[in-house]
């Protein structure tokens with residue numbers, strides 16, 4: 001039977017050297033042996049002590065990082081004593097702040113788990129013990145401690161470190177993430193495999209109070225509670241459930257969900273548990289599993305249940321907590337006790353942390369610095385976006401607000417993303433008609449379906465990537481019943497630095513294969529307004545508007561490139577509804593402005609048929625092609641469903657080359673166009689050459705959107721060279737491709 005060790009004097013392994021630990025750890029930094037470190041000169045000691053003096057403004061970081069410098073892998077941490085861990089945590093926190101200040105990224109969540117990360121790696125034996133970080137946006141300190149410190153300047157950049165955990169990246173990342181609420185299932189699977197193979201390693205899921213609002217977490221707990229495979233779940237409770245928490249919605253400004261209220265009640269009604277009380281509690285469980293049941297029953301009888309903490313117990317977990325997640329004494333002691341606890345019962349450790357902890361601007365921020373751009377560490381000032389136009393997100397929100405002002409049946413629904421979807425703006429105006437359901441995309445979809453059955457107009461605003469979670473609900477609850485739910489899919493296409501977990505590249509394929517649905521993709525912000533107006537009117541079937549991450553083009557560009565202007569009579573934000581399933585011609589191929597270099601023969605005519613925001617690239621490509629004598633028509637399809645069949649068939653009849661463009665994967669718009677052309681026999685004679693330009697069949701890694709579209713082969717010059725090849729000008733195509741390729745930032749490649 002394992003012995004429980006209580007109190008801060010416990011040190012892992014044989015290195016319990018009270019009173020000498022500081023010296024030993026500091027010695028590491030200077031490459032000294034343990035005994036040499038103990039004898040190091042006074043001057044050296046002073047140099048290291050100064051490392052902890054505060055810096056400028058908000059920069060309270062150390063001037064040097066002796067503890068961190070000594071850690072190449074978590075094994076090196078085992079040399080430290082518990083009393084040294086706060087110093088390591090201090091260095092780790094500032095290392096994280098400084099790294100993210102240079103790259104941007106998810107800062108607040110990482111700052112909240114610095115101590116927890118240190119404690120986990122100190123107590124457990126990774127990588128043999130598996131730590132599964134839920135969402136994994138909080139894993140930067142984990143990356144730094146697990147051999148990736150030197151690569152932090154490449155975080156979220158092209159060729160660099162992922163912003164999430166990733167199996168390919170490190171053996172310390174046993175499970176990749178990005179989408180939430182998966183960690184308990186994954187850890188339970190690992191625990192089950194461990195038991196099958198007779199191993200003894202630990203499997204730990206770290207899940208936030210936001211991520212645990214996702215239904216899958218309960219499916220996993222329900223399973224774990226009835227399963228005899230010990231899994232350890234750490235509930236990281238920081239009160240920040242949605243992004244951001246505190247926006248106005250039908251439930252006021254509280255965090256989304258009753259569960260958050262429940263765990264908050266636990267936190268406020270119980271003092272933090274210290275190591276001693278946890279050990280006492282766990283000791284009561286021995287010697288057998290029977291005793292566990294008895295102890296639990298005992299607590300039940302004494303009314304502890306009513307005080308909270310037992311929802312998890314009811315699900316079959318042993319609940320430990322709440323624990324102060326910034327107190328390394330408690331954390332390490334509790335984790336050691338749980339680690340050594342006998343039996344197979346799953347354990348849930350409830351840890352209270354503060355998002356943004358230790359960096360004043362983050363602690364003060366409304367969103368606790370969830371996601372930040374580059375910033376100045378001393379002033380906390382983030383680099384401002386230089387975009388002169390509004391984001392598509394804001395355009396959508398403003399349009400919806402205008403419609404909702406005159407149509408009281410309009411309702412906005414988001415899944416823990418009020419900020420990212422723009423519905424926080426809608427909630428400000430119409431709180432009672434705005435719903436943040438927590439990270440519960442499946443519920444969001446069916447909740448919207450229910451509203452639609454009663455004649456309401458639900459706008460279900462979910463990022464393209466996250467709607468993947470609610471797909472069966474889309475098919476079974478909405479589309480099959482032909483309910484007019486309006487799906488607003490933001491971040492469609494390649495999304496940049498969040499990388500492959502967040503790309504919205506599949507929705508055209510997964511929504512496009514469904515009958516009875518209207519699918520639209522705007523090419524610019526005026527079109528987005530028009531499509532929102534169209535969606536308001538589509539009341540006999542579901543509809544989709546999908547648009548990219550980023551900003552609108554601006555009215556001047558729209559007028560100059562597409563020849564369209566805001567309609568005089570139209571309200572600034574509202575747009576005007578479009579005829580369903582009708583595209584628009586942006587420019588018609590001339591018979592060739594300039595003579596073809598091949599001589600008298602007229603150049604073949606090219607049609608660029610675009611769905612969504614590649615339209616600008618199509619127009620720029622057409623300009624470049626016409627410069628070299630290739631006549632090009634450009635068409636904005638507007639709708640993927642229904643297709644504008646007449647327009648597409650006419651293009652096929654009057655052009656020699658037809659290229660489709662979209663910000664989506666195989667199986668989307670191009671596939672639908674090809675299906676139409678083949679069924680109509682337009683490819684039978686071999687006269688028409690067709691090329692669907694889609695996002696290729698690979699997962700494109702993190703980087704800027706431009707770099708990603710470069711890799712995808714969907715930037716303007718790719719269109720030009722594809723067209724040149726198809727009109728028989730192969731050599732020019734190769735030359736053009738070489739001269740125009742956009743260089744990816746080599747410096748960021750680790």
Ligand SMILES: Cc1ncc(C[n+]2csc(CCOP(=O)(O)OP(=O)(O)O)c2C)c(N)n1
Pocket residue numbers: 108109112135137138178179180207208209210211212238240241242243355370415416417439441466469
């Ligand atoms: C399925 C899914 N929906 C939405 C998101 C977007 N998202 C990322 S982090 C986050 C909040 C997570 O809260 P919590 O788990 O408490 O972590 P914290 O950031 O507060 O540490 C959300 C909604 C996601 N990653 N996955």
